[in-house]
Amino acid sequence: MIQLLAPEVADGIAAxxxxxxPASVVKELVENALDAGAxxxxxxxxxxxxxxxxxxxDGAGIPGEELAIAFVRHTTSKLSALADLAAIRSFxxxxxxxxxxAAVADVECSSGGARLRIRAGEIxxxxxxxxxxxxxxxxxxxxxxxxxxLKFLKSDATEVSAIKDVVSAFALLHPHIRFHMTIDSRxxxxxxxxxxxxxxxxxxxGQPVAAEMLEMAGTPxxxxxxxxxxxxxxxxxxxxxxxxxxxxxxxxxARSLVYALEECYQGRLERGRHPIAVIDIGIDPELVDVNVxxxxxxxxxRDEGAIFAALQRAVRAxxxxxxxxxxxxxxxxxxxxxxxxTRPQLMVHDAPAALAAPAATNGHTATGxxxxxxxxxxxxxxxEGPHGLVLVDQHAAHExxxxxxxxxxxxxGRGASQPxxxxxxxxxxxALIAAAADHREELASLGLEFExxxxxxxxxxxxxxxxxSGRATAAIQETLAxxxxxxxxxxxxxxxxxxxxxxxxxxxDVLDIVEQRRLLADLETAEESITCPHGRPTRxxxxxxxxxxHFRRNY
Numbered sequence: 205m206i207q208l209l210a211p212e213v214a215d216g217i218a219a220x221x222x223x224x225x226p227a228s229v230v231k232e233l234v235e236n237a238l239d240a241g242a243x244x245x246x247x248x249x250x251x252x253x254x255x256x257x258x259x260x261x262d263g264a265g266i267p268g269e270e271l272a273i274a275f276v277r278h279t280t281s282k283l284s285a286l287a288d289l290a291a292i293r294s295f296x297x298x299x300x301x302x303x304x305x306a307a308v309a310d311v312e313c314s315s316g317g318a319r320l321r322i323r324a325g326e327i328x329x330x331x332x333x334x335x336x337x338x339x340x341x342x343x344x345x346x347x348x349x350x351x352x353x354l355k356f357l358k359s360d361a362t363e364v365s366a367i368k369d370v371v372s373a374f375a376l377l378h379p380h381i382r383f384h385m386t387i388d389s390r391x392x393x394x395x396x397x398x399x400x401x402x403x404x405x406x407x408x409x410g411q412p413v414a415a416e417m418l419e420m421a422g423t424p425x426x427x428x429x430x431x432x433x434x435x436x437x438x439x440x441x442x443x444x445x446x447x448x449x450x451x452x453x454x455x456x457x458a459r460s461l462v463y464a465l466e467e468c469y470q471g472r473l474e475r476g477r478h479p480i481a482v483i484d485i486g487i488d489p490e491l492v493d494v495n496v497x498x499x500x501x502x503x504x505x506r507d508e509g510a511i512f513a514a515l516q517r518a519v520r521a522x523x524x525x526x527x528x529x530x531x532x533x534x535x536x537x538x539x540x541x542x543x544x545x546t547r548p549q550l551m552v553h554d555a556p557a558a559l560a561a562p563a564a565t566n567g568h569t570a571t572g573x574x575x576x577x578x579x580x581x582x583x584x585x586x587x588e589g590p591h592g593l594v595l596v597d598q599h600a601a602h603e604x605x606x607x608x609x610x611x612x613x614x615x616x617g618r619g620a621s622q623p624x625x626x627x628x629x630x631x632x633x634x635a636l637i638a639a640a641a642d643h644r645e646e647l648a649s650l651g652l653e654f655e656x657x658x659x660x661x662x663x664x665x666x667x668x669x670x671x672x673s674g675r676a677t678a679a680i681q682e683t684l685a686x687x688x689x690x691x692x693x694x695x696x697x698x699x700x701x702x703x704x705x706x707x708x709x710x711x712x713d714v715l716d717i718v719e720q721r722r723l724l725a726d727l728e729t730a731e732e733s734i735t736c737p738h739g740r741p742t743r744x745x746x747x748x749x750x751x752x753x754h755f756r757r758n759y
Contacts, residue, residue, distance in 0.1 A: 222304040225357060226253025227366035229305055229343055234374055235295035236302075237261035238381070238453075242338060243397065247385040249367055252360035254346050261338040268318030272330055275311075275322055277303040293489050295454060308353065309346045315339040324349045368392055372408045373448045373455045376482045379404040401433060405482060409446070413439065413480060418522040420483070428511065429486035430518035434465075435479045436526045437472035437735055446480035451492055453484060456503050461485075464512045467694060468519040471607070471701065471732065472526075474739035483519075485511065526734055529741045574728060576720035583711035585720055592747035598715065598723065600736035602708035603701075605726040606670055607737040610700040614649045621651035621666040624673060628664045629657050630680050637662065639687035646696045650703055652683065671707040679706035701737035 223229060230247060237245045240263025248258040266274050273279050280299030303325075305311060310323040319333025347353040357363055364387055375383040375395040382397025395407045406414035417433035435446075449461045461483075469479050493504040505511050574587040574594055585596040613619050632640075640647065640654060640662060647654075651668030667676050679702070686698040709715065715723070727733050727742065735741055752758045 222300050223308060225366060226257060226346060226363050227370045229253065229257050229309075229346065230259070230367050231370045232301035232305065233257070233259040233341060233343075234371065237263055237339070238374070238378065239294045240264045240338065242381065244382045245384075247371060247383070249364070249385070249387045249392075251388075252357075252363040253367055254354070254357070254363075256342060256344045257346070258340070258342040260336075260340040263338045265338045266313075266315040268316035268333075271313060271315060271318045271320045272327065275302045275306050275313075275320070275327075279303075292494055293452070305343055308350055309348070310344040311341065312344070313339065313341045369445075370455075373450075376401070376404050376408055376448050377450045377453050377455065377484055401482065405433060409480065417480070417482075418525055420518045420522045428514045430483065430514055431486065432481065432483035434481045434483070434519055434522050437469060437479075437523070437739065438527075438529055438741070440473050440477035440479055442476060442478070444478045447478065448482045450484045451494075451503050452486060452489065454494065454503075458503065460508055460512055461515060464515045465519060468516055468523060469739075470694060470697065471737040472523070472735050472739055477739065481519075483515065485515065487511070529734070529744050574724040576717060576724055578717075579715060579720070583713065585715070585724065587720075587724055589745070592745050592749075592751065595744045595746070596724065596727065597711070597736075597740070597742055598713070599708050599711045600740050601727045601733075601742045602723055603704045603736040603738075604733055604742055605723070605730050606707050607701055607704035608730050608732075609670075610650050610668070610704055611697065613651070614646060614696065614700065617649050619649045619651040619653075620669045621648075621653060622669050622671075622673075623666045624664060624676070627655075628673075628676055629661050630664060630677050631661050632681065632684065634660065635688045636681070636684040639684050643687055643696060643699070647683075647699070650696075650700060652680070652703070654680075668703060668707060671703065675706045679703055682706065697737075704737060 222232070226249070230249070230253070234245060234247070237259065240261060242261035242263035245259065245261045248256075250256045276299075278299045302311075302313075306322045307325045310321075312319070312321045314320075314333040314336060315338070317333060317335040319329070319331060320327065321329040347357075358366075367387070368385070371383060371385045371393045375381075375393055379395065379401045380397060380399040381395075383393055383395045384391070385393040393408065395404050402414050402417060402419070405417055413435070416436050416439040418436055420430060420432050420434065444462065447462065447465065449456060449458060449465070451458075465481055465483070466478065473479065487505075491506045493506075574589045574596075577586040577588055577593075579598075580586050580595070583598045585598050585601075587594045587596060637656075637660065651666065651671075652664070653666035654662045654664050657663035662680070664676055664680055667673065667679070671679055682702040682705075683699045686702045687695050690698050709719075709723075733742060
């Protein structure tokens with residue numbers, strides 16, 4: 205039998221769409237404070253948000269006479285007509301948050317000289333209250349009237365982590381607002397609110413991480429403004445937790461934006477590593493739809509391709525200022541640096557000013573060319589540069605040089621190949637055969653030429669000029685596997701990286717002084733030479749100043 209649901213049942217269903225966990229409550233209340241123009245927002249959490257969540261701000265507040273209606277579903281001051289949905293500038297607009305919270309908790313709210321207490325959607329008290337700036341709202345006993353919801357919450361540690369992620373994201377995206385959050389009376393997140401985004405990053409991730417962030421200039425890319433900070437390639441994480449992406453200050457989950465960001469780091473980070481980023485895309489509200497998800501986590505762009513391209517231009521421009529890896533012994537290592545993947549005796553530091561304007565240092569002439577000294581270990585070149593001794597991973601360095609060369613040939617459409625005296629037949633899986641057929645022209649531009657040789661084989665007739673013929677079979681298999689595994693954009697670049705890897709000198713190969721000099725010279729002129737195409741460092745700089753300090757020559 206079809207029947208109309210009771211109001212409390214309907215409210216409970218609606219609350220489930222908006223309030224999934226304690227972090228949802230914090231998100232909605234912080235967004236309300238931001239919409240009210242607050243400059244200071246305080247959050248106090250107890251019992252992982254299940255016992256109480258208290259949020260206070262110094263914003264415009266709610267007039268005392270409107271306090272009760274504010275908790276009625278679909279009442280809002282953010283919009284009044286259907287046309288307003290086409291250009292939403294506020295964080296909240298549906299009028300559901302307060303009603304949804306009140307439906308599943310005991311809520312007390314004070315604003316405009318009035319006080320209201322409501323539990324499970326029922327008003328218990330309503331009368332005069334303290335005349336305070338902004339709004340003070342406390343949410344107690346969350347989900348007490350719907351115990352089934354409590355069973356689906358994660359551990360207290362997980363719920364606290366989710367709350368910290370919400371507040372941290374807002375603190376990073378709104379550095380002009382002072383955030384202070386305590387969890388069980390302990391400070392968890394505190395930002396200064398002075399408008400300095402780098403200082404906001406330091407408050408969330410620590411000063412060592414903040415020092416390694418590259419600023420995106422915030423240059424208008426019509427009709428967009430992309431601003432924020434991205435990490436240098438030498439700073440990375442094993443997860444995407446450090447990536448905060450937003451549209452008009454609203455944190456969003458958008459696969460296309462994550463892909464656009466990570467593609468900029470292709471060849472700069474090893475597989476499985478991810479950058480740290482705080483990116484806010486300013487866009488005309490009419491060009492983005494934020495009303496596509498119950499919790500407003502996702503957005504839809506009118507021209508997603510333009511957003512994608514603008515984000516990549518801004519990130520790549522920032523990454524052009526990346527610094528090389530530097531050696532710093534004997535310094536304490538913070539958790540952020542360990543997370544970045546550095547070992548305790550290797551620390552990452554800012555580039556010295558001398559890099560921008562080379563000058564004579566400790567009697568060593570400043571030139572842009574590395575002078576080879578010899579080989580050390582199983583495959584490291586030792587060289588002298590204007591700023592110190594440089595250790596170079598010969599395979600990674602040669603891999604970068606060859607990769608850039610292959611990409612240039614790919615762009616020009618002219619490959620440099622060497623015909624094989626005896627063509628080599630290679631047995632391949634059908635997926636690799638299909639990948640070869642789909643990318644025949646691009647592979648030819650890379651110098652790889654082949655013929656069909658039966659249903660499961662190819663006959664290789666020419667390989668890139670730099671590829672030793674004895675490595676052809678393994679190179680072909682890995683190159684085609686890269687194409688088969690990476691459909692779409694970026695597949696041919698990964699194939700080029702595989703070819704470069706097999707063509708490069710191996711770790712352990714002995715190079716004479718002429719070969720060392722040529723490789724170092726090629727590396728110096730190569731673009732993005734800090735890492736190989738797979739993201740491994742190509743060199744390590746031990747600065748003259750460090751040697752001077754170590755040998756006590758600074759007196």
